[in-house]
Amino acid sequence: MENQNFRINDLIEIFNDYFYNRIIKCIKCDSVCRWKSKNKLLVYCAEKLCGKVQTIKTGSFLKNKKLSLNKTLSIIYYWSIGLTNKQITKIVNVSKKSVSKLIKNIGKG
DSSP: OHHHHHHHHHHHHHHHHHHHHSOOBOTTTOOBEEEEETTTTEEEESSTTTOOEEETTTTSTTOOTTSOHHHHHHHHHHHHTTOOHHHHHHHHTOOHHHHHHHHHHHHHO
16 A cells, blocks of 8 residues: 555656646636646636636646545546546545546546
8 A cells, every 4th residue: 555655646746747837828818827826726817907716627637626636646546557436435535426527537538
């Protein structure tokens, strides 16, 4: 289990690097956004007349707002190594519905 936690932490680091270093566009006016809160994954539009606040997960398979990034990546990891939804539910401590919804969204991603 310790080895699996190490892999999950690696995934989290990769995703954080990807999100924090990419240019994120406003979903309202298409201007470049700036970070508002890295802990909550929030950005705001730099255009003064817009100012839209959005999560960086908007428009991606990570759009499930109820799950933390850590839980989301844990689900993805356990799913990728072939665990069942029921097993993932017990390990990550989330509902079966949340696991199913995320995996379904990955397919649409």
